[in-house]
Amino acid sequence: MIRDEIGRMVQEAAGRAQEAGDLPAVALPDPAAIERPQRPEHGDYATSLPLRLARAARAKPLDLGAILARHMPASDAIERVEVAPPGFVNFHLSQRWLAAQVDEIIAAGPAFAQIDAGAGQKVQVEFVSANPTGPLHAGNGRWAALGSALVRVLRAAGYQVEAEYYFNDAGTQIEVFGRTLYARYQQLFGRDVPLPEDGYPGGYMADLAEQAREKFGESMLKPEGEPAPEELTNYGVEQVMGWIRSDLSSLGVEYDTWYREQTVYDSGNFDKVMALLRERSLVIEREGAVWFATSQMDADKDEVLIRSSGLPTYLSTDIGYHYDKFITRKFDRVIDIWGADHQGHVRPLKLAIEAMGLDQERLQIIIGQLVTLRRGQETLKLSKRSGDIVTLREVIDEVGADACLYFFLSRSADVPIDFDLELAKQQSAENPVYYIQYAHARIAGILDRAGDLPAAGDGEGDVSLLTHEAELALIRKMLVLPELIEAIARTLEPHHLPHYAQELATSFHDFYEKCRVIDPEQPDLSHARLKLATAAKSVLAMTLELMGMSAPDKM
RNA sequence: GCCCCCGUAGCUCAGUAGGAUAGAGCGACGGUUUCCUAAACCGUAGGUCGCAGGUUCGAUUCCUGCCGGGGGUACCA
Structure with missing residues (x-):
């Protein structure tokens, strides 16, 4: 990159100036900060090094600029070096060099966008990871767009990247999902069974039950009062996973690994990390539950790991999952993309990483603000648990995959998105x-x-x-x-x-x-x-x- | 209450590890086609960068306080 080359040249100029005694032996920033000026007359690149060095060097910025300019090594790329008040050095690229880049770009092909910042470091990006308890909703598309773009950019930047989707196929929500599906299924056979109060009210559950009836006939019907058959639940979960994969695929989002929560237990990693936390005296039992003593670290309260019911919490499996990422699979860096509704988990999980003896910095969690969906004046809920959802599929069908990706991608993760379906359709032409x-x-x-x-x-x-x-x-x-x-x-x-x-x-x-x-x-x-x-x-x-x-x- | 994010043009948003006269799209207004796709191009209008302090040669950018909006603060995920 020419920018980096100019940076090296500026440093070289500063070094030469110091050798020549023109510049006092003050510390130089490393690397020299090269900016792109806003105004064309200020050139293609600029450095404010003279302004930064002025105090330490006890000299006027403009004089320092002139010294730097004088010691700049010659280059075909640079036509003109100017010193401008209050203390910038501006670099103008030569027209001839610029024109020659056309041949360079054609010759490089896709390698033009390839840099080596990552130096082959092994990075995992985990994104979307919605529960397989229903179809993806419109808001999930944001993480799909952001995560997949990040994966591609990191690859272009020379990282060895793995894209991962984490399926919560174990735990409380799956159990609730199974009960809801079974209730719908029984209803199809005329049983007067109510939907669970905390269940999933969405219409897709009825469709799923219908599909189950086509596949299993009445063989999943158990004597009244018995719990939902595991086979039926598993069937439902597999179906939903299929929907999710296909929706993501129609957005062009590809994953390297579809990881199942169950693996955290089956691999023994869950037990290993719990034992590790115990060893470090960070686990305490209180009120019938098992707690992660985060208050002994950098937090103001403890977190539950194992509920008094004996079931692990989302946090504890996530800790096991991250043990797997770092210890078993040896990623140098892990990037998780979460919605703002999960921000409370950032601190405890990072503390768990630290408790494993790892540098917290190796885990980067991008907290993205939430998407609210509206159709004109009407605000739509984006929660599977409240029932009425707008699916990602609908949005893709209505506005197209490209427009959908572009829209989600064009806003910083730090700002909430208010997605107006009507407006999106209207504007799709322009x-x-x-x-x-x-x-x-x-x-x-x-x-x-x-x-x-x-x-x-x-x-x-x-x-x-x-x-x-x-x-x-x-x-x-x-x-x-x-x-x-x-x-x-x-x-x-x-x-x-x-x-x-x-x-x-x-x-x-x-x-x-x-x-x-x-x-x-x-x-x-x-x-x-x-x-x-x-x-x-x-x-x-x-x-x-x-x-x-x-x-x-x-x- | 405490924690996180945000507040920039009428609207939707950028502002690339503090820099030189704060940008784009849409919308508004006015123009451009004997010529490779007018799904384009050119021009005009539009701003006390939420408010008040502080740090700095220099603050939209960093720090503090306040105001306003969103999220979190569960033995849900």
Whole structure:
């Protein structure tokens, strides 16, 4: 990345200046902070190092800037180095170097978006992980979009990434699910059985019971008063898991591992981690329950691990699950994406990680604010337990997978989303999604017609002919992608991706208006522009792919 | 009460580990097509960055307090 190269050059300049005695031996920031100025006249990159060093060096920022500029190593990429008040050093890329990047981008192909920030570190990203007690609802789509984009970006950034879905196929909610299903099933045979009070009221449970009847006939019917047969519950859970997988798949979201909660027990990891916590005297028994003594650590209250009923809590299995992630499967880093309604679990789980003797920092939990769904004025509930849900499937069918991904991805995880289905449908015609995809389709159209053009003088097209402002602006925009990937991998904030895609499309559309690509009168320039279009198509496609969106050749 | 997140243009939101004159989309208003897709382009209007202090050469960005909104504070997940 040219940005990093400039950073190294600035450091080198500072080092040389110190050797030459022009700059006092003050500590230099590592690495030198390179920014992108907001205004074009301030160049492509800038550093405020002079302002930062002024105090320690007891010198005027402008003088320091001049010293740095004087000691900057020569580079083909940089045409001009300027010192600007109050103490910036601005770097202008050379037009020739910029134009040459078009060939570089084409030659690199997908590797253009590949950087090595991760150095092969093993990272797991776990997301969605909704209970298999009902179909995914619209809000779950947010975590699907965010998580899958993050996985792709981290891979591009050189991490070895595994995407994982955690199925809570054991525990209280499954038991309730089973009772509800069995009640629905019995009703089909005329038994007057009420739905459990705490059960799942959604209509899909009745559909599921109907399916069960088709499969099992009445063989699941047990004598009155007996509990729900395990086989029926398992059947229901498997069905729901199938729905979930297929919904995610139609969003283009792929997982490497579908992990089952039951595995935490079967593998012995649950017992191991409980024993570990006991060894460290962090487990106490009180009021008939077993507690994790987090108040002895950095918390103001203890947490229940095993209820007085003997059943483990969600927290305790999650602790076992994370023991499995770190100890058994040896991930260097684990990223969990949770909704804000789970934020209370962050502290206790992190304390458990610490209790295992691991650095808390290895577990990063992204807390995303919740999605509320509305249809016009009517606010819709997004809870399986309250019954009336809007499924992710409905949203995908109504607004399309691409628009859905784009919408969920374009907002920071820190802000709640108010999703208006009516509005989403209305706006789908003038959606940014189409704006971006249209740019890709436009290029495909141009490349299709390129055959009509006479051959270029040099046989392939000399990119140094690309000197128009709009051409250079497009190239500059393309060069942002690797920097963006680095930033997203560092901040775990993929919402920059849609904004970038939009800017890139704008740069292309602007170029398209101002520079005619296919012009038989100017074959050399045309071939150079075809290369630029080819490179832009490639970068656009990579950006769309990182978001999980399609890049159509025709619209 | 305590903890977490948010408050930026009429609306929806960006602002990339404090930087130089705060941006985009939509909406509003006005323009652009003998020419590769007008699902496009160009222009105009629109802001005391919730309020008040503090740190700093410099704060939308960091700290404190207040106001407003969302979430959490269960032997639910």
